[in-house]
Amino acid sequence: MNNDCLFCKIIEGQIPSHKVYEDDKCYAFLDIFPVNYGHTLIVPKEHVVTLYDISDESLAHIFKVAKKLGPIVSEALDCDGITFNQNNGHYQDVKHFHLHLMPRYAHDSQMIRNNRPNDDKYHLQALAKIRNKLKKDS
Numbered sequence: 001m002n003n004d005c006l007f008c009k010i011i012e013g014q015i016p017s018h019k020v021y022e023d024d025k026c027y028a029f030l031d032i033f034p035v036n037y038g039h040t041l042i043v044p045k046e047h048v049v050t051l052y053d054i055s056d057e058s059l060a061h062i063f064k065v066a067k068k069l070g071p072i073v074s075e076a077l078d079c080d081g082i083t084f085n086q087n088n089g090h091y092q093d094v095k096h097f098h099l100h101l102m103p104r105y106a107h108d109s110q111m112i113r114n115n116r117p118n119d120d121k122y123h124l125q126a127l128a129k130i131r132n133k134l135k136k137d138s
Contacts, residue, residue, distance in 0.1 A: 002047040007096035011045055021069060025061050028069060031100070036108055038077045040101040042066055048097045051088045062099055069101055079103035 001008045009015045010029060017029040020040050031039040042062055048054045054062075070082045085100040092098075
């Protein structure tokens with residue numbers, strides 16, 4: 001536990017939350033700033049900051065829980081789908097790994113927007129850089 005971490009305090013019961021699910025490895029609760037009603041965060045009980053810090057075992061467990069909760073939330077809320085999202089690094093509001101499970105509706109206004117033009121040159125340059133890095137790290 002990290003005494004300065006909001007999510008660690010929620011897991012420990014020091015800050016109230018609307019618990020959706022809990023087991024010995026993770027805790028799921030409603031987001032206080034939901035994209036749509038039922039927006040749930042799934043967090044490991046161990047304090048890890050990013051995707052790069054979490055163990056493979058814990059990450060697999062988080063996704064196993066997401067796979068279990070997704071259809072339950074979808075059916076309970078009669079939504080059209082679920083978006084799973086995980087921000088990493090600078091974009092995390094809370095520096096504790098978490099997976100968003102967001103109910104989606106065909107006509108909701110919540111869009112993940114692409115801010116870059118569909119430019120083949122840009123995409124091919126990015127692809128080349130990624131492939132080169134993969135070769136070097138293999």
